[in-house]
Amino acid sequence: xxxxxxxxxxxxxxxxxxxxxxxxxxxxxxxxxxxxxxxxxxxxxxxxxxxxxxxxxxxxxxxxxxxxxxxxxxxxxxxxxxxxxxxxxxxxxxxxxxxxxxxxxxxxxxxxxxxxxxxxxxxxxxxxxxxxxxxxxxxxxxxxxxxxxxxxxxxxxxxxxxxxxxxxxxxxxxxxxxxxxxxxxxxxxxxxxxxxxxxxxxxxxxxxxxxxxxxxxxxxxxxxxxxxxxxxxxxxxxxxxxxxxxxxxxxxxxxxxxxxxxxxxxxxxxxxxxxxxxxxxxxxxxxxxxxxxxxxxxxxxxxxxxxxxxxxxxxxxxxxxxxxxxx
Amino acid sequence: xxxxxxxxxxxxxxxxxxxxxxxxxxxxxxxxxxxxxxxxxxxxxxxxxxxxxxxxxxxxxxxxxxxxxxxxxxxxxxxxxxxxxxxxxxxxxxxxxxxxxxxxxxxxxxxxxxxxxxxxxxxxxxxxxxxxxxxxxxxxxxxxxxxxxxxxxxxxxxxxxxxxxxxxxxxxxxxxxxxxxxxxxxxxxxxxxxxxxxxxxxxxxxxxxxxxxxxxxxxxxxxxxxxxxxxxxxxxxxxxxxxxxxxxxxxxxxxxxxxxxxxx
Amino acid sequence: xxxxxxxxxxxxxxxxxxxxxxxxxxxxxxxxxxxxxxxxxxxxxxxxxxxxxxxxxxxxxxxxxxxxxxxxxxxxxxxxxxxxxxxxxxxxxxxxxxxxxxxxxxxxxxxxxxxxxxxxxxxxxxxxxxxxxxxxxxxxxxxxxxxxxxxxxxxxxxxxxxxxxxxxxxxxxxxxxxxxxxxxxxxxxxxxxxxxxxxxxxxxxxxxxxxxxxxxxxxxxxxxxxxxxxxxxxxxxxxxxxxxxxxxxxxxxxxxxxxxxxxxxxxxxxxxxxxxxxxxxxxxxxx
Numbered sequence: 014x015x016x017x018x019x020x021x022x023x024x025x026x027x028x029x030x031x032x033x034x035x036x037x038x039x040x041x042x043x044x045x046x047x048x049x050x051x052x053x054x055x056x057x058x059x060x061x062x063x064x065x066x067x068x069x070x071x072x073x074x075x076x077x078x079x080x081x082x083x084x085x086x087x088x089x090x091x092x093x094x095x096x097x098x099x100x101x102x103x104x105x106x107x108x109x110x111x112x113x114x115x116x117x118x119x120x121x122x123x124x125x126x127x128x129x130x131x132x133x134x135x136x137x138x139x140x141x142x143x144x145x146x147x148x149x150x151x152x153x154x155x156x157x158x159x160x161x162x163x164x165x166x167x168x169x170x171x172x173x174x175x176x177x178x179x180x181x182x183x184x185x186x187x188x189x190x191x192x193x194x195x196x197x198x199x200x201x202x203x204x205x206x207x208x209x210x211x212x213x214x215x216x217x218x219x220x221x222x223x224x225x226x227x228x229x230x231x232x233x234x235x236x237x238x239x240x241x242x243x244x245x246x247x248x249x250x251x252x253x254x255x256x257x258x259x260x261x262x263x264x265x266x267x268x269x270x271x272x273x274x275x276x277x278x279x280x281x282x283x284x285x286x287x288x289x290x291x292x293x294x295x296x297x298x299x300x301x302x303x304x305x306x307x308x309x310x311x312x313x314x315x316x317x318x319x320x321x322x323x324x325x326x327x328x329x330x331x332x333x334x335x336x337x338x339x340x
Numbered sequence: 341x342x343x344x345x346x347x348x349x350x351x352x353x354x355x356x357x358x359x360x361x362x363x364x365x366x367x368x369x370x371x372x373x374x375x376x377x378x379x380x381x382x383x384x385x386x387x388x389x390x391x392x393x394x395x396x397x398x399x400x401x402x403x404x405x406x407x408x409x410x411x412x413x414x415x416x417x418x419x420x421x422x423x424x425x426x427x428x429x430x431x432x433x434x435x436x437x438x439x440x441x442x443x444x445x446x447x448x449x450x451x452x453x454x455x456x457x458x459x460x461x462x463x464x465x466x467x468x469x470x471x472x473x474x475x476x477x478x479x480x481x482x483x484x485x486x487x488x489x490x491x492x493x494x495x496x497x498x499x500x501x502x503x504x505x506x507x508x509x510x511x512x513x514x515x516x517x518x519x520x521x522x523x524x525x526x527x528x529x530x531x532x533x534x535x536x537x538x539x540x541x542x543x544x545x546x547x548x549x550x551x552x553x554x555x556x557x558x559x560x561x562x563x564x565x566x567x568x569x570x571x572x573x574x575x576x577x578x579x580x581x582x583x584x585x586x587x588x589x590x591x592x593x594x595x596x597x598x599x600x601x602x603x604x
Numbered sequence: 605x606x607x608x609x610x611x612x613x614x615x616x617x618x619x620x621x622x623x624x625x626x627x628x629x630x631x632x633x634x635x636x637x638x639x640x641x642x643x644x645x646x647x648x649x650x651x652x653x654x655x656x657x658x659x660x661x662x663x664x665x666x667x668x669x670x671x672x673x674x675x676x677x678x679x680x681x682x683x684x685x686x687x688x689x690x691x692x693x694x695x696x697x698x699x700x701x702x703x704x705x706x707x708x709x710x711x712x713x714x715x716x717x718x719x720x721x722x723x724x725x726x727x728x729x730x731x732x733x734x735x736x737x738x739x740x741x742x743x744x745x746x747x748x749x750x751x752x753x754x755x756x757x758x759x760x761x762x763x764x765x766x767x768x769x770x771x772x773x774x775x776x777x778x779x780x781x782x783x784x785x786x787x788x789x790x791x792x793x794x795x796x797x798x799x800x801x802x803x804x805x806x807x808x809x810x811x812x813x814x815x816x817x818x819x820x821x822x823x824x825x826x827x828x829x830x831x832x833x834x835x836x837x838x839x840x841x842x843x844x845x846x847x848x849x850x851x852x853x854x855x856x857x858x859x860x861x862x863x864x865x866x867x868x869x870x871x872x873x874x875x876x877x878x879x880x881x882x883x884x885x886x887x888x889x890x891x
């Protein structure tokens with residue numbers, strides 16, 4: 014009985030079929046290819062981690078968050094400031110993660126009471142406010158001139174590998190978190206919130222605590238990623254750290270992969286970075302327009318994302334069939 | 341203290357207008373109580389006040405001896421105070437099974453999702469939705485949605501169940517089945533408060549009635565005496581009719597018409 | 605300090621422009637429930653059109669109001685009718701992302717065609733001095749035109765057939781549809797009016813400030829803040845919000861520098877979003 018019941022539920026563990034080989038392939042890139050490819054692979058891992066994170070609040074919970082760059086920027090600045098104050102690099106990353114998580118908890122408490130459009134623009138406004146704050150608070154952040162970080166020793170190839178594996182680990186941890194979340198009590202509660210917030214409240218889901226937890230989980234690895242990339246690039250400035258473009262790109266990747274699917278965002282990030290590198294680098298003057306076209310294409314032709322589309326079509330076909338049987 | 345739920349002088353104002361005014365009543369374990377009153381009497385508001393959807397402007401709500409006036413809805417359902425909605429509130433894109441499992445997991449405190457699904461199957465069986473367990477909630481018909489709502493609330497293992505017009509929109513065969521279902525729920529030891537327009541349902545199920553009119557509790561007691569109460573008749577049928585009734589009731593009282601039968 | 609009439613005058617001139625920037629954005633958001641991320645770029649586009657018409661064709665920028673606004677109206681109508689209408693009932697994430705994507709295309713094309721170097725129209729209309737206060741005439745004209753256009757929109761909403769239809773759709777879309785109002789056309793019309801107002805703003809902006817694509821995000825930010833301060837989808841709200849933001853920026857800008865002024869605007873917006881999401885004037889029908 015039970016096995017027939019769960020056919021409509023999203024298939025569990027299916028994503029691992031392609032995720033594990035993909036992760037292994039990525040891990041081998043810096044071993045077999047030169048630094049340029051290692052760099053691209055680092056971007057894939059970074060954006061995959063960010064898109065997986067966004068998916069927690071934007072996909073599972075259904076809150077249209079555009080605050081990714083706020084967390085990335087905060088993590089970058091926290092990591093940079095701590096590292097410049099003499100903290101060892103990896104410790105600074107961990108500390109930056111903690112700072113970002115704490116910030117997300119406080120911010121979430123404040124802004125998650127907004128819904129829909131208000132939440133969306135509230136979350137964009139946070140990014141803008143933090144960028145302005147970073148530009149004006151010169152004594153701490155170096156203002157508009159930005160901050161330099163110590164260059165990682167051992168030459169560019171070695172550094173490239175170190176930072177690749179750092180990002181790789183973050184991506185894996187974010188993926189494991191997503192898989193856990195999908196099966197957990199919290200994840201189930203978040204899906205209830207996404208479907209009907211009042212009904213979730215009524216069946217006993219602590220809606221506020223769940224939403225704030227989701228927000229913190231969605232910020233956590235953004236902070237780590239920001240701190241790592243600050244060390245990687247050895248320089249940060251307000252417009253790079255709190256980039257409006259990034260805050261949009263990341264949800265687009267998640268949507269491309271299939272928002273709400275467990276590992277779809279990884280696929281979205283991979284495809285996006287590949288397209289960006291092959292197409293946009295050739296038409297440098299039109300890179301933003303390309304991104305715009307991708308978005309328009311995605312919304313009109315792939316509304317469920319690469320993974321979501323198939324799954325959704327299958328479910329709705331099934332529902333239609335069952336309806337036919339009933340009638 | 342024998343009362344399971346005690347509502348003590350509860351009022352709620354909306355912009356100066358009292359939707360519920362100084363209402364006090366108790367529910368003792370095991371009883372089925374009907375909450376009746378004309379449209380707009382404040383019945384749903386009262387349920388909202390009891391379950392934490394709304395905060396009372398004045399008065400206290402006690403559940404199992406604890407002051408729960410300031411509780412949130414999720415706390416109410418974890419305590420064992422569940423409700424259904426007049427307009428059903430499913431999780432539309434989840435399966436029927438998942439909907440009920442959500443109740444078992446969060447409100448009912450099941451230890452794991454697997455256990456929650458087992459409990460959910462049990463209550464789907466109870467309300468007769470087992471064959472539809474794998475369907476998405478939004479694909480159900482209205483009577484099935486009402487049953488789903490009921491199964492979801494039951495999976496929370498409530499001590500008190502507040503049913504807000506579970507029969508609205510059902511035909512008479514479906515209502516008969518629903519009455520039977522409510523009786524079975526009560527037999528499991530759940531205390532039930534029923535908001536209902538249909539006197540047929542109220543009279544066949546309820547041990548006691550509460551009558552709300554303009555936000556005030558104008559009568560309570562056993563169904564027969566409440567139905568004969570002139571204030572209740574007046575509230576439902578208007579004062580002119582009540583005067584006629586009073587003259588007529590010089591005749592044998594046993595045949596008293598249930599007030600509000602005209603509603604349906 | 606509060607009474608320094610020069611700061612007050614600067615604030616009012618700025619505020620009138622902000623009101624004009626926000627009113628079209630607010631209308632689209634209120635009626636279509638779509639956050640139009642292109643709004644800033646539409647303003648810049650018409651600013652460029654005005655500038656180049658002035659530079660090459662020697663067209664008086666004020667006259668361009670009559671040319672640019674209809675062009676933007678048609679552009680907005682086509683865009684809404686052809687593209688955005690298809691997803692208008694989808695969640696915020698979709699509509700916002702779509703208009704953001706369209707904005708990137710427009711922004712990118714403008715950068716390629718017009719280049720990002722700031723372009724400035726120099727009219728030299730002189731200035732009006734009242735006591736110590738100096739009021740540049742071009743800004744003064746722009747202020748009155750901005751206020752005039754905003755009030756004109758208010759009047760159109762109240763008295764015209766199209767305006768009433770828009771208000772009806774805003775209040776209750778389903779009821780309006782039942783009464784035979786063609787929703788799709790009303791949506792396109794609303795978006796077109798939003799674009800028209802952006803067009804008019806672009807002209808006024810080109811007269812008073814240098815035009816560059818770099819500030820399109822800034823202008824969009826102003827529209828957000830004004831909308832939230834004044835309340836969504838109402839002309840008086842946009843007017844109050846615009847003037848309030850103009851004054852706030854003028855005073856804090858003088859005291860603590862322009863960056864703090866902008867930051868304060870955002871902080872105020874976030875606080876208002878949390879405490880009074882319907883804005884200072886509340887949320888009634890679009891009037």
